[in-house]
Amino acid sequence: MYTLIAIAVLGVLCLIAEIFNVRKAIVPVTIIGLLATLGLTATGLNGSADTYNNMIVDDNFSTSFSCLFILLTVFLIALTPSFHEKQIHKISDFVSIKLFLLTGAIAMVAFGNLAMFFLGIEILSISLYVLAASNRLSLKSNEAGMKYFLMGAFASGFILFGIALIYGAIGSFDMTVIQEAGTSADVEDWFYIGAILLSIGMLFKIAAVPFHFWAPDVYEGSPALTTALMSTLAKVVAMAAFFKLVRAMNVNLPESSQTALMIVSILSMTIGNIMALKQTNVKRMLAFSGISHAGFMLMALLAVSTSGGILLYYTSAYALAGIAAFSVVLYVTKDKDNEDIFNFNGLGKTSPLLAAILTGALLSMAGIPIFSGFFAKVFLFGQMLKAGHIILVIIAVVNSIISVGYYFKLILAMYTKDATENAKSVPFVYSAVATVAILLNIALGLYPSFLLDLLT
Amino acid sequence: MDVSLLLIILLVGAIATFLSGDKWASKTALLFSLAAFGASIYLLTLYNSGQNISLMLQWVAMPKIYLALGSDGLSMALVLLTTALTPLIIFSSFGNSYAKSKNFYALILFMVFAMVGTFLSADGFLYYIFWELSLIPIYFIALIWGGGNPQSRKKAVVKFFIYTFAGSLFMLVSFIYLYQKAGSFLLSDLINVKLTSQEQLWIFLGFFLAYAIKIPLIPFHTWQAKVYQKAPAVGTMLLSGIMLKMALYSIIRWQLPLAPIAAKEYLFYFVGLSVAGVVYGSIVAFKQKDIKKLLAYSSLAHVGLIAAGTYTLTLDGLRGAVLQMLAHGFGVVGLFFAAEIISRRYATGKISEMGGIRIQAPKFTSMFMILVLASVALPGTFNFVGEFELLYSLAQRSVTICIIGGTTIILGAFYMLRMFQKVMLGDKNEKFFADINVNEGIVMVIIIGVLLFFGLYPKPIIDLITPSLQEVIKVINRI
Numbered sequence: 001m002y003t004l005i006a007i008a009v010l011g012v013l014c015l016i017a018e019i020f021n022v023r024k025a026i027v028p029v030t031i032i033g034l035l036a037t038l039g040l041t042a043t044g045l046n047g048s049a050d051t052y053n054n055m056i057v058d059d060n061f062s063t064s065f066s067c068l069f070i071l072l073t074v075f076l077i078a079l080t081p082s083f084h085e086k087q088i089h090k091i092s093d094f095v096s097i098k099l100f101l102l103t104g105a106i107a108m109v110a111f112g113n114l115a116m117f118f119l120g121i122e123i124l125s126i127s128l129y130v131l132a133a134s135n136r137l138s139l140k141s142n143e144a145g146m147k148y149f150l151m152g153a154f155a156s157g158f159i160l161f162g163i164a165l166i167y168g169a170i171g172s173f174d175m176t177v178i179q180e181a182g183t184s185a186d187v188e189d190w191f192y193i194g195a196i197l198l199s200i201g202m203l204f205k206i207a208a209v210p211f212h213f214w215a216p217d218v219y220e221g222s223p224a225l226t227t228a229l230m231s232t233l234a235k236v237v238a239m240a241a242f243f244k245l246v247r248a249m250n251v252n253l254p255e256s257s258q259t260a261l262m263i264v265s266i267l268s269m270t271i272g273n274i275m276a277l278k279q280t281n282v283k284r285m286l287a288f289s290g291i292s293h294a295g296f297m298l299m300a301l302l303a304v305s306t307s308g309g310i311l312l313y314y315t316s317a318y319a320l321a322g323i324a325a326f327s328v329v330l331y332v333t334k335d336k337d338n339e340d341i342f343n344f345n346g347l348g349k350t351s352p353l354l355a356a357i358l359t360g361a362l363l364s365m366a367g368i369p370i371f372s373g374f375f376a377k378v379f380l381f382g383q384m385l386k387a388g389h390i391i392l393v394i395i396a397v398v399n400s401i402i403s404v405g406y407y408f409k410l411i412l413a414m415y416t417k418d419a420t421e422n423a424k425s426v427p428f429v430y431s432a433v434a435t436v437a438i439l440l441n442i443a444l445g446l447y448p449s450f451l452l453d454l455l456t
Numbered sequence: 457m458d459v460s461l462l463l464i465i466l467l468v469g470a471i472a473t474f475l476s477g478d479k480w481a482s483k484t485a486l487l488f489s490l491a492a493f494g495a496s497i498y499l500l501t502l503y504n505s506g507q508n509i510s511l512m513l514q515w516v517a518m519p520k521i522y523l524a525l526g527s528d529g530l531s532m533a534l535v536l537l538t539t540a541l542t543p544l545i546i547f548s549s550f551g552n553s554y555a556k557s558k559n560f561y562a563l564i565l566f567m568v569f570a571m572v573g574t575f576l577s578a579d580g581f582l583y584y585i586f587w588e589l590s591l592i593p594i595y596f597i598a599l600i601w602g603g604g605n606p607q608s609r610k611k612a613v614v615k616f617f618i619y620t621f622a623g624s625l626f627m628l629v630s631f632i633y634l635y636q637k638a639g640s641f642l643l644s645d646l647i648n649v650k651l652t653s654q655e656q657l658w659i660f661l662g663f664f665l666a667y668a669i670k671i672p673l674i675p676f677h678t679w680q681a682k683v684y685q686k687a688p689a690v691g692t693m694l695l696s697g698i699m700l701k702m703a704l705y706s707i708i709r710w711q712l713p714l715a716p717i718a719a720k721e722y723l724f725y726f727v728g729l730s731v732a733g734v735v736y737g738s739i740v741a742f743k744q745k746d747i748k749k750l751l752a753y754s755s756l757a758h759v760g761l762i763a764a765g766t767y768t769l770t771l772d773g774l775r776g777a778v779l780q781m782l783a784h785g786f787g788v789v790g791l792f793f794a795a796e797i798i799s800r801r802y803a804t805g806k807i808s809e810m811g812g813i814r815i816q817a818p819k820f821t822s823m824f825m826i827l828v829l830a831s832v833a834l835p836g837t838f839n840f841v842g843e844f845e846l847l848y849s850l851a852q853r854s855v856t857i858c859i860i861g862g863t864t865i866i867l868g869a870f871y872m873l874r875m876f877q878k879v880m881l882g883d884k885n886e887k888f889f890a891d892i893n894v895n896e897g898i899v900m901v902i903i904i905g906v907l908l909f910f911g912l913y914p915k916p917i918i919d920l921i922t923p924s925l926q927e928v929i930k931v932i933n934r935i
Contacts, residue, residue: 348600368592368621369585378581382519382632390633397629401622408614415600416610449516 001051001058003041003066004106010034011099018092027081030095031074038070045454054112054174061308062110064454065240068316069109072233073102075323075433076225082427083225083330094134098229101127105233108241114163114173117241121159121205125152128234132222144221151204151214159201165194179248195249195257202245205238207287208294209267216275219287224333227283228326231290232319239297243311247304261301262392268295269399276406282329283339285406286322289365292399293318299380299396303387309455310379316451317364317372317444324437325361328354331430344410346419351426355414357434362407364441367400372444379452458511459499459525459576462535465492466569474562482550485561489542489568496539500532504920510578520640526578528924533778533917534575534705537785538698540906542568545693548793548899551800552689554601560690567593567694574702580631580641583710587666587702588624591617594694598687612682619679623669630662634714646714647931653717660718663711664726670703671759674733684752685805689796692748696755697789701781704759707766708774708928716932719769726767727853731861733760738867742874746805747795750875751788754831757864758784764861765846768853769932774925776845779917783830783838783907790827790903794820797896798879801889807878812885820892821880823900828876830907832869837911 010033017026041063050057080094087094100123107120129152133145167173169191170181181187200211207215219227246253272292279285297318300311331354332347333339348355364371377400381393444451469488476484502509511525527535546564554560570593573586598613635641637649651659669676684692712719719726737757744750762780765773797820798813799805814821830837833844843865851858892900910917 363592369588374585374588378628378632379519381629382635385629385632386636393629393632397625400625401618404618404621408617412599412610412614415596416606449518452516452518 001049001056001110003037003070004056004103004110006037006040007034007070007099007106008103010037011096011103014092014096014099023088023091026092026095027077030077030099034070034074034077038067038074041070042067050112054176055116056107056110057112057175058110060454061240061244062106064312064451065109065236065315066106068312068319069102069105069233069237072236072319072323073098075327075437076229076233078429078433079225079228079327079330082429083223083334094131097127097130101131101229101233105237108237109244111241111244112175114166114175114178117245118156118160118163121241122156124234124237125156125205128152128226128230131226131229132218134226135223140221141223144218147214147221148218151218155201155204155211157201158197158204162194162197162199162201165190165197167194169194175248192254195253198245199242199257202238202242203264206235206242206294206298207291208264208298209271209291210264212268212272212291215291216284216287219290220281220284220339224283224326224330224339227287228323228330231286232322232326235290235294236315236319239294239311239315243301243304243308246301247308250304258302261298262389265295265298265302266392266395268292268298269396270295273399273402273406277402279406280341281339282333282341282344282410285341285410286325286329289403289406290322292403293365295399296377296380296396299384299389299392302389302392303383307380307383309452310376310383312455313372313444313448313451314376314380317376317441320437320441320444321361321364321371321373324357324434324441325365327430327434327437328358328361331426341410341413342417342420344413345417346414348415350419350421350423353431354426354434357431357438358414359411360438361434361441362411364438366404366407370442370445372441372448375445375448379448457499457502457507458509459527459535460511462492462495462499462539463525463569463573463576465495466565466572470562470565470569473565474558476558478557481558481561482546485565486543486546488565489539489546492568492572493539493543496532496535499527500536500920503527503529503532512578515582519635521581522579522640522642523582524579524642525573525576525582526643527576528927529920529922530705530708530778530924530928531575533782533921534701535572537701537782538568538571538575541693541697541785541789544899544902545690545697545789547895548693548789548796549690550895551797551893554688556600560597560601563593563597564690564694567597568698571698571702575705578643580634580643580646580710582641583706584624584628584631587627587706588621590699590702591620591624594687594691594699597691597694598683601688602686602691603688604686608682609686612679612686616679616683619669619676620666623666623676626662627666630659633662634659643710643713647934651715651717653721656715656718657722660711660715660722663706663715667703667707667711671700671763672756673730673760673763674736674756677733677737677756680756681749681752684755684792685746685748689792689799692792693789696752696792697785700755700759701785704762704766704777704781707763708777708925712766712769713928713931716769716935719767719932723767723769723853724857727764727850727857730760730764730767731850731857733757734764734861734864735867736760738864738871741867741871745807747798747807747810747875747879748792748805750807750871751791751795754868754872755784755788757868758788758831761843761846761861761864764857765849768849769929770849770852771922771925771929772845772852773849774928775918775922776842776847776849778921778925779914780839780842780846782917783842783910786903786906787827787831787839790900790907791831793896793899793903794824794827797892802887807875810879810885811882813889814880814882815884816889817891819897823892823897823904824880825876826904826907827900828872830904830911832872833865835911836908838907838909838914840911841914 104123276288570590
């Protein structure tokens with residue numbers, strides 16, 4: 001609870017700082033504030049409390065995911081000033097919107113009540129619409145913002161309608177009541193309709209196939225930093241929230257919902273991967289790769305009672321690799337008008353460090369040891385085999401092989417093509433963020449139990 | 457003192473090489489590879505004196521994963537092969553200059569680190585990590601420092617990577633499946649799992665895919681010749697000399713003990729497939745116009761015979777396989793080095809552009825001749841010992857297969873000698889060919905020395921590996 005308040009206050013402070021003209025202090029102060037919040041939140045692990053009539057629940061699930069979100073936001077905010085160099089006078093807006101987005105994100109995993117959940121998802125979404133359209137002179141960015149807004153508003157409508165139906169069936173917004181209702185007595189039919197609508201809305205937000213059509217266009221059109229945010233933080237948030245919802249409603253849901261989830265998961269993996277193979281634009285490619293990773297993460301929902309720790313591990317591995325990859329992409333495409341692969345030609349020669357980091361991040365996403373992406377996949381496959389989904393695992397393995405195809409396209413461009421431009425010095429913040437993110441990724445690989453044990 | 461010492465030396469060596477800068481990189485790498493060789497000799501003496509040099513630490517509690525490094529005669533033999541070849545391979549590269557050599561040599565040491573780890577791991581998960589880890593460095597070595605047309609090199613190397621990665625993933629699924637039954641990845645726990653023969657078959661095939669691609673057996677060999685041709689000489693030596701032994705070793709260490717019923721039931725399919733590779737490799741080798749490609753296909757034939765020996769499930773087969781792995785490791789590195797010596801002087805791999813070298817370079821010619829004879833398993837060379845045992849084991853299972861497999865010697869003699877004739881003999885070549893220099897000579901003499909010494913006196917190695925192979929046979933026959 002205090003995490004939520006602290007971050008909201010930080011956001012407001014940012015706006016006030018602008019009034020008092022201490023623009024330079026905004027980013028450092030925010031980062032320090034966030035790190036302090038992160039430390040304080042982490043001390044709350046292994047405790048459990050509910051506040052405001054069970055509106056917010058602080059258990060291990062919400063606390064550990066909150067920590068992950070705060071960490072990701074720190075990275076994204078650190079990248080903000082150099083990315084928005086030309087709009088430095090608006091820095092307070094960019095930072096505070098990200099902070100408000102973070103409050104929404106935390107509300108989405110810490111909710112104990114569907115009303116709180118909806119508040120969270122709206123705060124997160126509205127911040128994202130604004131960020132997507134934040135490059136207001138660019139037609140593409142405007143298009144992305146508009147598209148995202150229309151699609152997102154639809155999805156929110158579905159979610160709200162679903163919540164209403166669930167309320168109609170159970171008579172409460174409270175998660176514990178909803179959870180108990182299924183075990184005690186038969187639930188009304190419209191509970192299922194509500195749950196389906198809620199799931200459709202969430203799958204929209206996650207960008208799982210067949211609800212993914214908005215993602216590539218929005219990812220490509222948005223400013224690259226926003227794309228980074230959407231494909232790491234926003235995706236992970238939606239995934240965690242969906243997990244929590246399914247876990248609460250699991251006892252009520254019929255067997256067929258498992259089958260449906262499995263189909264969505266297989267479709268997301270496969271279609272995301274196949275589409276990614278054809279992309280020449282790196283942002284689009286990462287968007288499709290994100291769709292396929294969403295498919296992998298959805299697998300965790302098939303064994304919802306035991307795979308909380310694995311989902312946390314998978315999302316952390318994926319998001320950290322994503323941050324590392326995107327900070328390199330941000331640097332390379334900073335002054336370019338597109339993000340095509342040829343911009344990466346010869347990066348291995350012009351800036352070996354960044355090329356090595358991007359390689360590491362892509363290897364992690366492809367699932368190659370010692371990066372944590374590999375461990376995440378192994379744990380996930382192990383869980384699925386335990387639950388008896390052997391076909392699903394084989395399809396996932398085949399997809400991992402396909403994904404090597406497009407990740408290596410980028411690696412090949414960096415190491416085998418000649419550079420199109422001369423080496424120039426890399427701004428400190430890009431290499432710092434990328435290095436820290438990839439090191440954390442590797443550290444997670446070496447100490448997997450650190451995260452796995454939190455939620456078991 | 458335990459075997460982790462070796463891994464630490466190699467990992468530190470890789471980092472030190474990277475930090476030492478381009479000028480000193482090759483020498484640093486050589487120093488550390490010699491240190492690793494010394495360490496493995498030291499560990500061998502400890503092992504022979506009966507000390508426990510294994511390591512066992514818990515790494516992850518849930519799922520249960522151990523940092524388990526075991527060592528028996530089998531592992532030690534392969535580790536010795538690796539650490540003995542590494543200094544030779546590094547030293548052999550002193551005649552070439554590589555751009556960004558600190559990256560190059562650091563990657564070599566890192567790859568050796570991963571391969572040694574593969575040979576030592578006693579935990580399936582750790583084993584898999586090392587197995588995969590060895591793939592990344594060779595990918596970059598072949599990609600960045602390889603020769604030939606960049607476009608086709610890129611295609612060949614990516615094909616190689618995707619192929620081997622795909623195979624390994626199915627092995628991983630097999631491991632995870634076994635873990636669900638055993639509750640641990642330790643080899644000693646995994647072999648106690650009770651599986652139906654149907655399950656064993658799937659596990660066996662999962663492993664088989666990984667190993668058949670890496671060895672390679674037909675029809676999974678299509679990546680091999682191109683990669684051997686395009687990779688830099690060092691990369692080819694690492695691939696053919698050590699890396700494919702990883703797969704052959706793994707058959708004995710992991711695949712057969714974990715799925716013995718399937719191995720017995722389908723014995724002739726796998727022996728037959730391996731022997732088919734022998735014949736196929738020999739015939740295709742005839743037609744090759746490029747010396748590196750010819751050697752690649754001859755290697756395909758030889759490793760096919762080794763794989764056939766392992767799948768016979770006889771003590772002779774396993775022992776012959778290990779002996780031949782060592783012999784082939786040294787032999788093939790020598791042959792590829794000879795090809796490299798020629799290409800340093802003539803800058804070509806085409807056999808038609810060679811010839812008439814003998815008159816100009818008598819010393820090189822004699823050394824090359826010995827290597828060629830060793831590769832066709834002339835009695836008195838190390839290869840003969842291994843090949844003899846392999847053929848004997850085939851005869852124990854089926855005389856027909858033994859005869860077909862035996863063609864490898866006849867066919868091998870034919871294409872190797874024909875290649876030697878075309879490359880070395882004939883009228884004096886118009887292009888100047890400097891005879892072998894001191895650095896190159898040292899590498900050649902050591903390799904030939906090893907091949908001849910163990911050809912005449914293979915007892916130390918047989919004594920080293922036989923007890924652990926008997927153990928493997930006992931595990932295979934437990935049901």
